[in-house]
Structures are given as C-alpha cells and as structure tokens.
Amino acid sequence: MGKKLIRFDWAMKTLLRDKSNFDVLEGFLGALLEDDNMQILSILESETNQKDENDKFIRVDLLLQDSQNRKIYIEILNTSEWNYLASLLYPPSKIILEKQALENDFSDISKIISISILYFNLGTGDDYLYYGTTNFRGINTGNPLVIRKQVEIPSVFEPKYKLVEKQIFPEYYLITVERYKNVIQKKIDEWIYIFKNNEVAEGSTSKNIDQAELKLAEINMDEAERKRYEKFLINVARDRDVINTARVEGIVEGEKIGMEKGKQQTFEKIAKQMKADNEPIEKIIKFTGLTKEQVEELG
Structure with a gap:
C-alpha cells in the first residue's frame, strides 16, 4: 500500500491553488485530455471559488495553454449530489464573457472545458468517464453550424484577415468515481484511482503523478491543517x-x-x-x- 493521500477535493480547495503545485493539476489534465504539454497560466479566483470547509461545492477555474499554444479555459468541479445539476447548468461560457470584458487574456480563448469529479452515481450509465458537448444542426439540412471568427494575419504591407473555426460551446467531462472498478487501462485511470482510494496505484507512470504522491501525502499536514481536514471529512460523511x-x-x-x-x-x-x-x-x-x-x- 502506498502513501495515504488527502482527498483530491480537499487538495483543490487548498494545496492545488498554489502555483508551486500546478504540476499536479497539469498531470491530471494532461492525462484526461491526452496532452502531456499542458501548462497552467493562472488560476482565476471569483465569488464562486469558495473557501469554507463546510462547502459542498468546490470549484477551480483555470486558464491553460496546450501543446498547440491554444489558450483553454477549464473549470474543474468537485461537488455533492445536492447541488450538482445546478452548478453544471450554470454555463462556463457566461464566466468567459464576464472576464473577456475586463482582461485581454480571454479574447483568444480557443476552447472551454468543464470537468466534474463526482462522488455519487449520476443516472444509470455503465461507464465512469463521460464526454459531452453542445452541437447545433440545421433542422432542414442536418448539417452542423460552424462558428468562425475573423483574425488578423501579420503582414508587412497591410493587414490581412482569415476566418478560423471557434469552439465557443463548452465541452463536458464527467468522472463518476464510485463506478470506477480500480482497473488501470489508460493514464487517466491512474488519477481516478487516486480520487477513489486516496493513494497512487502501484506501477503508475502518468506524468507528475509522482508529484501528487509527494505533495498530497497526509503526513505533510501540520496539526492545524489536520484539524481542518478532519472537520472536512466529518462534513463529507455527514x-x-x-x-x-x-x-x-x-x-x-x-x-x-x-x-x-x-x-x-x-x-x-x-x-x-x-x-x-x-x-x-x-x-x-x-x-x-x-x-x-x-x-x-x-x-
């Protein structure tokens, strides 16, 4: 048995908001999105990113750059059954629009992703990892609506422009932890194993998973941190x-x-x-x- 780790939802509330621990989130996101060159540019704090250990809703908003140098907005949710559907239906794109009005960094977002780590069974599906998105199709033709944006092409003489496809509708990943059977088939399974068992599976090789084992170890907590964590666990059980x-x-x-x-x-x-x-x-x-x-x- 490996080191006992703190619950990942608690880590999201505390340790993983620190820039020195971004590598843990980058490892998880790289495994899920199958891109080992993910780089977190910043964590976006807002009114919805709550701090109280009594909260049943834990959320981290990230601005990230992938291996293709695309900026991606990612929302990671850890939440209870009580308020999950309400939180999922609150569109991440609305947050982007609010941020875009204030910060230039959000003007060139290529993709919006919402990731939910669920510690309860949602619906009656037979999988533990789900993907979904929003598509619009013509009622008469059945063809998809493709959103394009005009972007400037650098030119010596005069500005030139081209139309590029934009993915403005959120993509959704649902991870139903309780349905996971502790079988490692791909890299993301090594992280879901952590979510379910609070330890790293033997033989795990996913990028930065060794840093997760090191930084999320329960033994690292001081007395005050341990008391807050124990209170959180009591609330979860209750x-x-x-x-x-x-x-x-x-x-x-x-x-x-x-x-x-x-x-x-x-x-x-x-x-x-x-x-x-x-x-x-x-x-x-x-x-x-x-x-x-x-x-x-x-x-």
Missing part, C-alpha cells in the same frame, strides 16, 4: 449519511404509498362488482370502507 437516509425514507414512503394505492384500487373494484349486483350502498360501504361519495362516483 452529508452522505443525510443523502442515504433520504433515499431509504423515500423508498419506504414510496412502497407505503404504492401499497395504499393498490388496496384502494382493490376495494374500488369490489365496490363496482357489488353495485353491478345491486347490493345496497350501505352494505358496500361497510364491506369496502369507501365513503358514500366514493361509491356513488364509481361507474
């Missing part, structure tokens, strides 16, 4: 118990309602037959427990 309890109570209540409905339908069927046999209404009420109004409404 929230999960609340969700599980709500599920059980919902199932029991659903079964109870179903049984009552079935019993009601049985008595209504009996009452209909008794009415067809011209039995007195008083007898039907006494035998089925239905009210006079309910019996009279039956066909």
Whole structure:
C-alpha cells in the first residue's frame, strides 16, 4: 500500500491553488485530455471559488495553454449530489464573457472545458468517464453550424484577415468515481484511482503523478491543517449519511404509498362488482370502507 493521500477535493480547495503545485493539476489534465504539454497560466479566483470547509461545492477555474499554444479555459468541479445539476447548468461560457470584458487574456480563448469529479452515481450509465458537448444542426439540412471568427494575419504591407473555426460551446467531462472498478487501462485511470482510494496505484507512470504522491501525502499536514481536514471529512460523511437516509425514507414512503394505492384500487373494484349486483350502498360501504361519495362516483 502506498502513501495515504488527502482527498483530491480537499487538495483543490487548498494545496492545488498554489502555483508551486500546478504540476499536479497539469498531470491530471494532461492525462484526461491526452496532452502531456499542458501548462497552467493562472488560476482565476471569483465569488464562486469558495473557501469554507463546510462547502459542498468546490470549484477551480483555470486558464491553460496546450501543446498547440491554444489558450483553454477549464473549470474543474468537485461537488455533492445536492447541488450538482445546478452548478453544471450554470454555463462556463457566461464566466468567459464576464472576464473577456475586463482582461485581454480571454479574447483568444480557443476552447472551454468543464470537468466534474463526482462522488455519487449520476443516472444509470455503465461507464465512469463521460464526454459531452453542445452541437447545433440545421433542422432542414442536418448539417452542423460552424462558428468562425475573423483574425488578423501579420503582414508587412497591410493587414490581412482569415476566418478560423471557434469552439465557443463548452465541452463536458464527467468522472463518476464510485463506478470506477480500480482497473488501470489508460493514464487517466491512474488519477481516478487516486480520487477513489486516496493513494497512487502501484506501477503508475502518468506524468507528475509522482508529484501528487509527494505533495498530497497526509503526513505533510501540520496539526492545524489536520484539524481542518478532519472537520472536512466529518462534513463529507455527514452529508452522505443525510443523502442515504433520504433515499431509504423515500423508498419506504414510496412502497407505503404504492401499497395504499393498490388496496384502494382493490376495494374500488369490489365496490363496482357489488353495485353491478345491486347490493345496497350501505352494505358496500361497510364491506369496502369507501365513503358514500366514493361509491356513488364509481361507474
């Protein structure tokens, strides 16, 4: 068994916001996007990047450059079941528009990516890693809408321009940690193994995963950090118990309602037959427990 690591969601709230630890995030993103030359340019702090250890919503916004020198905006979410869908539906592109008005760095964004690390099962799929995007197709032709932007080509004499394709609609990656079966098939699996087990799988070779093992080790925490982390773990366990309890109570209540409905339908069927046999209404009420109004409404 390897070193015990802190949970990755806690690391995102704390250590991984430090520039000296960007290599860990670069390793994870490089494995997911299959590009080992990812470079984080900056972490973007905003009102939505919350700090309180009681939060159930952890988010890091990054400006990144890939091996093709493209600037990519990436949003990484670690969140609870309670508020996940609401956070996913808040469009990352809206944040880009807000930033673009203030900072030139955002004027040449090539791609927007939203990555969700989920510690619960969303839906009924049979995979642990999902990809999705937004596409617009012509209703009449079925052909995709291609967005292009005019860009200037450097020229000695006079400016020249060309149209280049822009990917302005967000791409989505969903990682459902609980569905992962601890089988390493590709580089990203080595990181998902960390998310699920809080340790590095034996034989892992993904870029910078050795730095994750070094920098995220529990043993590195001082006493104050450990107390904050333990409080965070207690909150995570409590929230999960609340969700599980709500599920059980919902199932029991659903079964109870179903049984009552079935019993009601049985008595209504009996009452209909008794009415067809011209039995007195008083007898039907006494035998089925239905009210006079309910019996009279039956066909």
